[in-house]
Amino acid sequence: MERLHFEDELKTLKQRLLNMGALVEERVHRAVLALMERRPELAEEVIAADQEINDLQIEIDDRALKLLALQAPMATDLRLITSAMKINADLERIGDQAVNIAQNAVKLLNHPPIKPIIDIPRMAEAAQDMTRDALDSFVKKDVEMARGVLKRDDEVDALKDAVFRVLLTYMMADPATIERAIGLILVSRNLERIADHATNIAEDVIFLVEGKDVRHHHMEPA
Amino acid sequence: MERLHFEDELKTLKQRLLNMGALVEERVHRAVLALMERRPELAEEVIAADQEINDLQIEIDDRALKLLALQAPMATDLRLITSAMKINADLERIGDQAVNIAQNAVKLLNHPPIKPIIDIPRMAEAAQDMTRDALDSFVKKDVEMARGVLKRDDEVDALKDAVFRVLLTYMMADPATIERAIGLILVSRNLERIADHATNIAEDVIFLVEGKDVRHHHMEPA
Numbered sequence: 001m002e003r004l005h006f007e008d009e010l011k012t013l014k015q016r017l018l019n020m021g022a023l024v025e026e027r028v029h030r031a032v033l034a035l036m037e038r039r040p041e042l043a044e045e046v047i048a049a050d051q052e053i054n055d056l057q058i059e060i061d062d063r064a065l066k067l068l069a070l071q072a073p074m075a076t077d078l079r080l081i082t083s084a085m086k087i088n089a090d091l092e093r094i095g096d097q098a099v100n101i102a103q104n105a106v107k108l109l110n111h112p113p114i115k116p117i118i119d120i121p122r123m124a125e126a127a128q129d130m131t132r133d134a135l136d137s138f139v140k141k142d143v144e145m146a147r148g149v150l151k152r153d154d155e156v157d158a159l160k161d162a163v164f165r166v167l168l169t170y171m172m173a174d175p176a177t178i179e180r181a182i183g184l185i186l187v188s189r190n191l192e193r194i195a196d197h198a199t200n201i202a203e204d205v206i207f208l209v210e211g212k213d214v215r216h217h218h219m220e221p222a
Numbered sequence: 223m224e225r226l227h228f229e230d231e232l233k234t235l236k237q238r239l240l241n242m243g244a245l246v247e248e249r250v251h252r253a254v255l256a257l258m259e260r261r262p263e264l265a266e267e268v269i270a271a272d273q274e275i276n277d278l279q280i281e282i283d284d285r286a287l288k289l290l291a292l293q294a295p296m297a298t299d300l301r302l303i304t305s306a307m308k309i310n311a312d313l314e315r316i317g318d319q320a321v322n323i324a325q326n327a328v329k330l331l332n333h334p335p336i337k338p339i340i341d342i343p344r345m346a347e348a349a350q351d352m353t354r355d356a357l358d359s360f361v362k363k364d365v366e367m368a369r370g371v372l373k374r375d376d377e378v379d380a381l382k383d384a385v386f387r388v389l390l391t392y393m394m395a396d397p398a399t400i401e402r403a404i405g406l407i408l409v410s411r412n413l414e415r416i417a418d419h420a421t422n423i424a425e426d427v428i429f430l431v432e433g434k435d436v437r438h439h440h441m442e443p444a
Binding site: 179 | 400
């Protein structure tokens with residue numbers, strides 16, 4: 001494969017990764033919307049459509065392997081491609097979390113709501129923003145943007161703790177709410193895990209960009 | 223790098239991955255032990271020692287990249303090495319879960335116990351076995367063993383549901399137990415995530431072995 005073709009294929013790989021990111025972000029959005037607007041059919045849609053994400057993950061993995069196989073890549077390309085494979089795995093797991101939220105939503109929607117559903121929408125928004133920014137920072141190799149994602153992770157953790165405390169009060173006051181409150185706590189943990197995956201991606205980006213020279217030194221032929 | 227040297231380096235990579243596996247497995251064991259035997263100092267040890275696991279992850283990642291860079295590997299070696307990188311990431315996250323269990327243990331040990339601590343030790347044992355078997359199945363390329371890991375994941379899910387139901391009953395009966403019960407539910411979720419990571423590894427192994435021919439076909443030079 002000539003260099004030009006290689007560059008084209010690398011560009012396609014990044015583009016597909018962006019598609020994957022947009023897809024999982026949309027699934028998270030819909031899963032939380034299903035919960036907030038009490039639309040179980042929307043939650044079922046999210047659950048049913050997971051295969052699409054799995055298929056896209058395999059396609060992206062294939063593209064990355066093909067690039068590694070067809071050309072002995074330079075050290076920087078090498079790390080870019082293996083990073084893309086890791087990011088791909090994180091995105092797929094964000095998709096899994098969207099399915100988990102949808103499953104929790106289906107169960108929760110069998111019961112009357114506990115109102116208000118507190119900071120869960122804010123957590124969801126932050127987790128989606130983090131996913132988008134982490135992926136953008138990869139494509140643009142923008143370390144500052146990646147660092148912004150790490151900062152927002154603390155915000156999500158604080159929201160998660162706040163959600164927990166409020167729901168704990170509800171449960172203490174009225175044990176009839178326990179099962180529903182725990183369902184909401186689990187949703188907040190799903191969102192926390194999404195933020196964790198976005199954080200993993202951002203950390204990969206920082207390492208990719210700033211660890212480059214160090215790594216390059218390690219990879220000089222012995 | 224000559225082929226023989228390459229084989230040696232590949233063997234070292236596998237060996238280090240086994241070391242990593244043994245290390246994280248021990249951390250899970252200790253974190254759960256700290257909870258069961260009410261030893262907060264042991265939990266603090268697990269929390270403090272996390273850097274060792276992170277360092278080992280970086281070392282293994284480095285070795286894998288070096289192998290990819292120094293020799294344009296054959297298609298089968300290529301997938302083996304990229305699988306090792308993915309497995310490495312899963313092991314590191316199992317280590318993170320051990321830290322989370324230890325953190326939950328520290329909090330729980332501030333309060334008198336809820337007895338009995340039900341099926342959590344059984345869940346822990348299953349999750350550790352799955353981690354060990356998943357890694358063994360990688361080194362031995364043993365698909366049957368990998369499939370065994372997938373089966374045990376259902377067992378862990380069933381135990382998790384059982385833990386949840388019992389703790390829900392406790393909470394309903396006595397709201398004073400709510401905070402501690404939720405702490406234990408979170409530990410059971412940590413163990414579930416460890417089992418999930420072991421499952422990811424086992425799935426990688428199955429794909430590595432059975433998807434080989436298909437993948438090889440894809441990677442013929444265009």
